[in-house]
Amino acid sequence: MKILQTAERHTDNEASENVIYQRLSFAYECAKPFVSGKVIEIGSGEGYGLKRLAPLAENYTAIDKYKTPIEDEYLNNKLVEFFHMEVPPLQDIPSNHFDKAISFQVIEHIEDDLLFLAEIHRVLKPGGQLILTTPNIKMSLTRNPWHVREYTLEQLKTLLEKYFSKVEMKGITGNKKVMDYYYENKKGVEKFTRFDIFNLQYRLPRQVLQIPYDILNRINRRMIMGKNNNLVNSVTHEDYFLKDADDTVFDFFCIATK
Numbered sequence: 497m498k499i500l501q502t503a504e505r506h507t508d509n510e511a512s513e514n515v516i517y518q519r520l521s522f523a524y525e526c527a528k529p530f531v532s533g534k535v536i537e538i539g540s541g542e543g544y545g546l547k548r549l550a551p552l553a554e555n556y557t558a559i560d561k562y563k564t565p566i567e568d569e570y571l572n573n574k575l576v577e578f579f580h581m582e583v584p585p586l587q588d589i590p591s592n593h594f595d596k597a598i599s600f601q602v603i604e605h606i607e608d609d610l611l612f613l614a615e616i617h618r619v620l621k622p623g624g625q626l627i628l629t630t631p632n633i634k635m636s637l638t639r640n641p642w643h644v645r646e647y648t649l650e651q652l653k654t655l656l657e658k659y660f661s662k663v664e665m666k667g668i669t670g671n672k673k674v675m676d677y678y679y680e681n682k683k684g685v686e687k688f689t690r691f692d693i694f695n696l697q698y699r700l701p702r703q704v705l706q707i708p709y710d711i712l713n714r715i716n717r718r719m720i721m722g723k724n725n726n727l728v729n730s731v732t733h734e735d736y737f738l739k740d741a742d743d744t745v746f747d748f749f750c751i752a753t754k
Contacts, residue, residue: 667745
């Protein structure tokens with residue numbers, strides 16, 4: 497079985513990851529109508545988004561701190577370029593250069609989120625758009641120690657409006673099948689967190705909690721699959737949908753225009 501760097505980097509190679517993988521895949525499907533011209537993706541991850549979006553772009557710049565097998569697939573593709581770097585800043589990336597920027601499930605990992613957005617604003621052309629997703633803290637089941645922070649709707653909108661002239665806030669949610677999985681996941685998480693009588697998940701440094709979180713997260717997802725394999729395997733990206741953002745969406749889907 498393939499081992500990922502963390503439970504944060506999702507793939508279709510792990511069956512128990514299917515529901516979250518499909519949720520992230522849906523975001524890329526939603527991004528397709530916005531993609532044109534020169535595109536930069538910040539946090540390209542395992543590359544399943546790049547496969548969907550790169551064919552729609554004039555050229556595609558992918559940035560991630562890890563090298564992944566997707567790069568070998570695009571080795572001779574002159575329209576796709578890869579950079580490995582920790583962000584921000586977007587080192588050596590020219591200003592006013594890109595028509596679109598894609599950044600899915602990244603900003604919550606960034607210490608300096610203001611600089612992160614400032615850098616994206618810098619590399620976009622006037623009128624260029626950032627398409628961004630990040631988890632809604634109101635729907636998080638527990639503290640995620642891999643995240644520096646998570647946002648409420650109001651916090652994220654206010655942050656984006658510091659740099660972008662127009663901000664549209666949408667959200668990703670799911671049908672009954674998806675919600676059934678969410679509540680199964682919630683029950684599993686509560687079985688673990690009921691032992692945290694001193695609320696250590698919020699009191700300890702997040703770095704101390706990262707490995708235990710990864711282990712328990714994977715155990716819980718595999719337990720759900722063991723109990724209801726059909727539910728886990730049957731979810732596709734078509735079981736998700738986009739709506740105006742509110743406190744009930746899983747992820748915010750933001751369109752911010754320079």
